[in-house]
Amino acid sequence: xxxxxxxxxxxxxxxxxxxxxxxxxxxxxxxxxxxxxxxxxxxxxxxxxxxxxxxxxxxxxxxxxxxxxxxxxxxxxxxxxxxxxxxxxxxxxxxxxxxxxxxxxxxxxxxxxxxxxxxxxxxxxxxxxxxxxxxxxxxxxxxxxxxxxxxxxxxxxxxxxxxxxxxxxxxxxxxxxxxxxxxxxxxxxxxxxxxxxxxxxxxxxxxxxxxxxxxxxxxxxxxxxxxxxxxxxxxxxxxxxxxxxxxxxxxxxxxxxxxxxxxxxxxxxxxxxxxxxxxxxxxxxxxxxxxxxxxxxxxxxxxxxxxxxxxxxxxx
Amino acid sequence: xxxxxxxxxxxxxxxxxxxxxxxxxxxxxxxxxxxxxxxxxxxxxxxxxxxxxxxxxxxxxxxxxxxxxxxxxxxxxxxxxxxxxxxxxxxxxxxxxxxxxxxxxxxxxxxxxxxxxxxxxxxxxxxxxxxxxxxxxxxxxxxxxxxxxxxxxxxxxxxxxxxxxxxxxxxxxxxxxxxxxxxxxxxxxxxxxxxxxxxxxxxxxxxxxxxxxxxxxxxxxxxxxxxxxxxxxxxxxxxxxxxxxxxxxxxxxxxxxxxxxxxxxxxxxxxxxxxxxxxxxxxxxxxxxxxxxxxxxxxxxxxxxxxxxxxxxxxxxxxxxxxxxxxxxxxxxxxxx
Numbered sequence: 039x040x041x042x043x044x045x046x047x048x049x050x051x052x053x054x055x056x057x058x059x060x061x062x063x064x065x066x067x068x069x070x071x072x073x074x075x076x077x078x079x080x081x082x083x084x085x086x087x088x089x090x091x092x093x094x095x096x097x098x099x100x101x102x103x104x105x106x107x108x109x110x111x112x113x114x115x116x117x118x119x120x121x122x123x124x125x126x127x128x129x130x131x132x133x134x135x136x137x138x139x140x141x142x143x144x145x146x147x148x149x150x151x152x153x154x155x156x157x158x159x160x161x162x163x164x165x166x167x168x169x170x171x172x173x174x175x176x177x178x179x180x181x182x183x184x185x186x187x188x189x190x191x192x193x194x195x196x197x198x199x200x201x202x203x204x205x206x207x208x209x210x211x212x213x214x215x216x217x218x219x220x221x222x223x224x225x226x227x228x229x230x231x232x233x234x235x236x237x238x239x240x241x242x243x244x245x246x247x248x249x250x251x252x253x254x255x256x257x258x259x260x261x262x263x264x265x266x267x268x269x270x271x272x273x274x275x276x277x278x279x280x281x282x283x284x285x286x287x288x289x290x291x292x293x294x295x296x297x298x299x300x301x302x303x304x305x306x307x308x309x310x311x312x313x314x315x316x317x318x319x320x321x322x323x324x325x326x327x328x329x330x331x332x333x334x335x336x337x338x339x340x341x342x343x344x345x346x347x348x349x350x351x352x353x354x
Numbered sequence: 355x356x357x358x359x360x361x362x363x364x365x366x367x368x369x370x371x372x373x374x375x376x377x378x379x380x381x382x383x384x385x386x387x388x389x390x391x392x393x394x395x396x397x398x399x400x401x402x403x404x405x406x407x408x409x410x411x412x413x414x415x416x417x418x419x420x421x422x423x424x425x426x427x428x429x430x431x432x433x434x435x436x437x438x439x440x441x442x443x444x445x446x447x448x449x450x451x452x453x454x455x456x457x458x459x460x461x462x463x464x465x466x467x468x469x470x471x472x473x474x475x476x477x478x479x480x481x482x483x484x485x486x487x488x489x490x491x492x493x494x495x496x497x498x499x500x501x502x503x504x505x506x507x508x509x510x511x512x513x514x515x516x517x518x519x520x521x522x523x524x525x526x527x528x529x530x531x532x533x534x535x536x537x538x539x540x541x542x543x544x545x546x547x548x549x550x551x552x553x554x555x556x557x558x559x560x561x562x563x564x565x566x567x568x569x570x571x572x573x574x575x576x577x578x579x580x581x582x583x584x585x586x587x588x589x590x591x592x593x594x595x596x597x598x599x600x601x602x603x604x605x606x607x608x609x610x611x612x613x614x615x616x617x618x619x620x621x622x623x624x625x626x627x628x629x630x631x632x633x634x635x636x637x638x639x640x641x642x643x644x645x646x647x648x649x650x651x652x653x654x655x656x657x658x659x660x661x662x663x664x665x666x667x668x669x670x671x672x673x674x675x676x677x678x679x680x681x682x683x684x685x686x687x688x689x690x691x
């Protein structure tokens with residue numbers, strides 16, 4: 039296991055380096071820049087602007103800027119936000135909780151619903167339920183998240199008035215119940231696509247397994263159908279789901295970005311979007327690296343978990 | 355040899371329906387099986403051997419598209435009567451499966467659950483039909499693994515299927531099938547996926563176990579060499595029908611049905627290698643599509659004794675000969691003469 043982990047860790051570091059380079063390049067290719075907000079309609083002199091640019095380190099050539107950012111990053115210094123001078127880690131940290139809460143809720147919801155829909159669809163293949171689930175998944179996958187979010191707000195907040203239209207809590211309330219009330223709509227919206235993906239993978243994995251010889255063996259032993267499913271089919275069918283879970287991280291992060299924006303959820307996704315509009319380079323880079331690390335860790339965890347769950351795989 | 359009657363199959367028929375077309379996978383299969391007897395079911399792929407065995411186990415898909423007719427009577431292990439297998443409610447059938455009648459499958463690679471240990475899979479069967487404590491079931495599993503010739507059986511309990519060789523896996527499968535001392539064992543091509551030396555070992559094992567337990571074995575194969583080795587009686591199947599049934603020695607000495615003759619001629623024989631020059635014989639053509647069987651005898655398009663105007667018009671019945679054989683051919687009396 040140890041050599042494998044070291045190799046994977048090395049690959050992850052390299053990947054993060056490449057991600058940082060590409061991210062940095064794209065960020066600086068985008069028109070405008072952190073200085074634009076000072077230049078527009080302000081009466082700052084050119085010297086003032088130059089001084090600010092120098093302070094932020096924006097006056098130096100790009101490769102130098104990147105090298106400097108990287109050097110400080112390696113030393114554990116994520117930099118400070120251009121917007122409010124707060125340390126980047128602190129900025130990310132203050133938004134992380136909201137994002138994790140949303141992502142975790144949506145993921146648990148999606149895994150639970152998706153697996154059940156998939157399993158039922160597989161064992162009742164070509165039934166009315168299976169057709170509805172299939173069509174439903176296709177529709178869910180085709181609906182843009184932002185649109186579904188807006189429709190949710192329109193129906194449940196504007197028309198019915200059941201759910202709040204945004205934010206994480208009512209100002210001045212903030213009780214657990216209030217927070218859960220606010221969580222329902224965005225979690226539902228974020229979970230929709232995930233549920234669709236999970237149900238499809240689960241269905242095909244289950245179908246794959248129930249046609250295997252060892253399922254017939256289990257039936258030939260005299261096991262009841264239900265026990266064949268729970269004792270023999272399910273464990274085998276859930277194995278590939280570990281990989282699916284690992285690969286869902288990017289989708290989840292992307293979905294969180296849109297969902298948080300629609301529901302003005304004070305999480306990392308919305309912070310990311312805001313920071314891009316402000317050209318808050320250190321925060322954008324920070325979130326980028328953080329998300330990339332999360333994706334890589336998710337994949338690594340999935341692979342390791344697979345080795346634990348499947349006796350045929352021994353990492354080496 | 356002929357002990358107690360254990361299994362009686364009469365006019366077993368299985369048909370599948372798909373998009374309007376009906377395929378008779380098996381029709382008019384009848385046979386009896388006594389204690390200690392080995393019946394070999396022989397035929398090409400698609401001749402209905404496996405479907406027949408799955409029908410006996412009631413393991414065919416439980417769907418309106420799949421119809422099983424006829425009667426299957428199995429001796430009740432505990433009681434004295436015969437069980438009407440096809441009429442048993444599913445819960446009762448579950449008590450019969452693995453207990454009264456067990457099955458060993460062709461592919462030991464895929465027939466064992468890859469994520470469960472050998473021990474877990476064997477003890478599961480034991481405890482399903484013979485309520486006992488986990489520790490006792492483990493001891494029983496060790497005894498069974500030892501019985502089928504797996505070395506260091508105690509250690510093998512915690513092994514996963516992929517850690518065993520093909521032969522060892524098939525032994526483990528056999529141990530699992532035997533765990534509740536079934537009176538009938540169906541072995542569906544148990545040696546096909548194994549290499550020849552291992553094949554011989556598994557056949558010897560099955561013979562030894564049969565002598566010890568007195569169980570009856572239905573041995574499904576397309577390998578006539580194996581048939582000669584293990585069987586008492588042979589049932590040749592073609593296109594879902596029994597085309598010939600006889601004791602093993604008369605069948606090999608004088609096959610009555612041209613199909614059986616063809617099968618025997620296509621066995622490579624070392625003793626004739628020098629004398630009979632040329633390529634090994636192969637029956638020309640393919641098994642007919644069960645959705646569109648040819649008129650008359652199903653074998654006539656491939657038959658070397660085909661009589662125009664008879665074989666392609668009249669469907670032969672399964673005739674009984676004077677010496678207790680059965681054959682489905684219009685011309686068999688001419689072959690005897």
